[in-house]
Every structure is written in structure tokens, then in C-alpha cells.
Amino acid sequence: MKAKTALARKTPSGGLPKRKPASRNGRGGVRRGDTTRLSILDAAERCFGEAGFDGVSLRTITEVAGVDLALANYHFGTKDNLLREVIARRARIVHDERIRALEEARRAAGARSPSVEAIVTAFLEPLLRRLINGEQGWQPYANLVSQLDISPKFTGLTGDVLDPTALHFINALRLALPKVPPRAIYWGYMFLLGSMVQVMSATGRIERLSHGLCKSEDIQSALRELVPFVSGGLKALGAAPR
Amino acid sequence: MKAKTALARKTPSGGLPKRKPASRNGRGGVRRGDTTRLSILDAAERCFGEAGFDGVSLRTITEVAGVDLALANYHFGTKDNLLREVIARRARIVHDERIRALEEARRAAGARSPSVEAIVTAFLEPLLRRLINGEQGWQPYANLVSQLDISPKFTGLTGDVLDPTALHFINALRLALPKVPPRAIYWGYMFLLGSMVQVMSATGRIERLSHGLCKSEDIQSALRELVPFVSGGLKALGAAPR
DNA sequence: ATTATATTTCATTGAATGTTGAAATTCGTA
């Protein structure tokens, strides 16, 4: 384990971008390097999702992106940091929309607490809806976060971005289920995550098990089962024998 | 992608072991190479579980095992095959005990179907009980299978070993829940897997979320919540709006 | 003791890894 001292000296991510406005350049204010930055992010997202962080090389990623290998270091510094930025890009979007959906559910419920179903839906829909609609890049992202969720090696990384969302929903569930002890709610949230992950990671397993009756890509149907399952499960919590 | 033609020529796993009985050797019929085989398996199990298949090298594994690097190839041929044998070793044990527990539940239920709780317990206990008891090597194994369960890259590998178990339990659940359409049962089984995985993979996440109220290693408490959650969730299936 | 086999050691293969330096190019601006 060498002590990594110097980050790349000449990178915008090194001592912070500090890039000038760069407007009016005939490309709508889009800088030259921005398109390569994006294509690297997209390629990394796809490759990481398919093969895992350690299963793919920067060479493969930049090759898929169609750019020079050294540009990965120039724009992102290290492979670790590239992963971080891949995650953060979409995690922010999902987080914001989940919070918004939760507040919307609260508003709709008036003075009382939203139903468990409403809370669970507010959590699941923002991400799964994008998979259903086939929005560009979200399936690879879903694959990736599923893997990171499990691996002890990367939980520290995902935690910073994903934990704030969690606490909002745990709180909401606690209010909706006053009879269920907090300890059980935390575990229930983990089970919610785990069930969702099985829907997000397109492993093709359910096709084999069901002989084609169910399909991994049919997130719409999966979501129709997932919401009742998780809601029913959460309501059944706390019934354990002391 | 080079076509790898020749497996190592001089390995027992090459053209099948075909090793003589080797009894009466002063070590209770344990061959010389068996102890190194075991130490490599144990080390691989631990390393794979911590860092993932691609996250660890054969060098590290053999170093942890305290044996020469070349012995990994001699005993297991390739890294892929080493992973396969790591999984298969314990998967067989879990499978057998799950089937036995399921039959026991059937016997106890008499003419009727066992309860959903009994079926779910028969599935979860054989593996989780070993984690609760802290039996040697089972936590790393649980970590590992959790990761393989998610990654599209390895589902083909796990499928051969794990799918037969699945079909037994899916069948039992179908009988116990005649009102729930088969399509929903398959998804329910996936959700069961996903919830279980969250308990098995010791990521330390629940500690952070609950500020130490819940503990990853307290599988006993987790299981107490997991069984009602999954059972309640399964019973709530099929209530989806058409 | 003398084989034959099973196992271990040691040295090395060629390829692939993340990262970097320095020169070349492109671009916005003056």
C-alpha cells in the first residue's frame, strides 16, 4: 500500500475545476471537454453495472467511450473517484424526487399519516419508473447500485449519498406504524431495499425459475407485486414472539 | 478474449482426480494435499466474500492460505473453478437441510399445507442459524453468495446450484397460497431472497442508519423480524389492481 | 530399496492493470 500523495497536477478535478464561463462558443455554451466527460461517465456506468467495479478496466471504459485512456485520469483523477461521480450523478436526482413524492403523499393525506402503501410507493417509484420508461442509462445505474448495496467494500461510498434519503422514509414509516417498534422498522427498511434490489438487478434469474412466465425487464409487473409485498411485510412487523 | 484451450495437464482437477484410496497413512486417511486444498478454499471464501471475485487475486488468496501460488492452479485449475468449488461446498449443505426442513414442516402440518411462516422458516433457518451460531466460515460464504446473487456476471454459476432449491419452495408456497397467482409467487420468492441477502451481507449499513440500535451481526434479531415480514408480504401478494 | 505417483517449490511467461509526463492540438480571448 503506497501512500498516494499527488493527485494529477493538471486536471480540473485536481485542485478544483475553476473553469471560466466559456459561453458563446458556437456550441451553445458546452465546453469541449464536457462531451468527453459525459461519454466517460456513461461508459463507466454501463461497464460497472455489467461487470462490477473491479471487473472492468479503465482501458475498456475509455474504449467504450471512444476516447483516449489518459482522459479518464484528466477528468476524474482516479478510478475510485470516477465511480463516485457515476453514482452521485443519478443518486441526487432520485433522492430529490423521492423527497418530493413523500411530501406530496403527506399533503394528500392531510392531517393523518400517509398510508404505508403511499410511503413505499413514494420510495420505489422515482427510480423504478425510470426503468419502466426505459430512460437512457438508468438500467446500468440500477444494476450498479444494487451491487454496491451488497458489497462491504463500497458501503462507505454509497452511504454518504444514500443514507439521508433513508432517514426521511424511516421516519415516515415510524409515524405510519406506531405499533411497530423502531428496531423492527430499521430492519424493515433494509428488507425494502433488498426486495427492490432484486427487481433492479437484471440477472435473468426469474426467467429461469418461472420458465419465462416472469421477465426481468417487466419492471411494471414487478412493481405491482413489490408494493403490496413490502407494505404487507412492514405491517406484519413487530409480531415477533418476545 | 483468448480461447483458453488446455487445462493444466498435471492437476487432479484436470482430467478428473482419480486418486487412489490412500488410506492407512498415519494421518487418518487424510492425504497430504487435502489440507492445502482446504486452506485454499477457506482463504478464497474469506477473500471473495470481503472483496468480491474480481477484487482479490490468487496471489492474495494463496498468501492468506499460507501456500505457494502455483498450488491454486494445481488443485483448482482456474480462478473461476475455485469460485465454483467454494460455492458448491456449502451450497450443497444448505440445500439438503432446507429440503429436510421443508419435509419436516409438511409432516408436522399433516394433511394440510404448512403455514407460510413454516415454509419461510424452513428456507431461512438452515443458513441463518449457522450465522447465529457463528459456525466457522459461514459468514464469508453468506457475504459471497449475496454478491453473486446480484451480479449478472455470475448468476449462471449460482443457478446450477441454487435453482433446484428454489423450485421446491416456490411449489410449497403455491400450495400454501392458492389465491395468489403463480406470477406473483415467483416475484415473492425473489423478494424473499432479496430480504434475506440484506441480513446476510454484513455491510454495517443498519448500524449507521439506526445509530447502533440494530447490529449487523445480530442475525437472531434480524431473523425474528424477517420471518413475519416475508410471510406477511407473501400473504399480501396478488392484491394488486388489475 | 525401488519404483510410480502425488504434491510442492521456484522461476517465469505474456498480457493487463492504474497512473503519469510531456508534447501536441484546439479553443477562447485579447
Place this chain on the structure above:
DNA sequence: TACGAATTTCAACATTCAATGAAATATAAT
């Protein structure tokens, strides 16, 4: 047009990777 900064290219760095060949050693059977 000329200058400076941002970006891209090219070539290499030192490691590490999985896998293997061949010699050495240990074990079991004869």
C-alpha cells in the same frame, strides 16, 4: 494574429495479474 489556458494525444511507467513449465520433494505401493 498572437497569447494563454484547456483539452487531447502518445508513449511509457512500475505493478500486478492468471497461468504454466520444469525441477525438486514427499508419499505410497511393490
